[in-house]
Amino acid sequence: MFILGALLIFRLRRLLKAMFFSAVGGGVALAAVNLTGLITGVTLPLNLFSMGVCAVLGAPGVISLLVMQLFW
Numbered sequence: 001m002f003i004l005g006a007l008l009i010f011r012l013r014r015l016l017k018a019m020f021f022s023a024v025g026g027g028v029a030l031a032a033v034n035l036t037g038l039i040t041g042v043t044l045p046l047n048l049f050s051m052g053v054c055a056v057l058g059a060p061g062v063i064s065l066l067v068m069q070l071f072w
Helices: 002-035 048-057 059-071
Strands: none
Touching (some): 002 048, 002 059
16 A cells, blocks of 8 residues: 555655646747737737746747737
């Protein structure tokens, strides 16, 4: 039983670490898009929705927001 609990904690810690780095990567990608917006003219609004999408999906979330902005 102890081994099963230790394995579960190990996997949970690994999952939380992956989620944290994905959220940080999404935030960095969102910041990079907005910082280079002066040169490229492409920016994303900084609101709760866009930050949430970038935190949950990471860099693919930023790309999907850019594609959605292109079509809407």
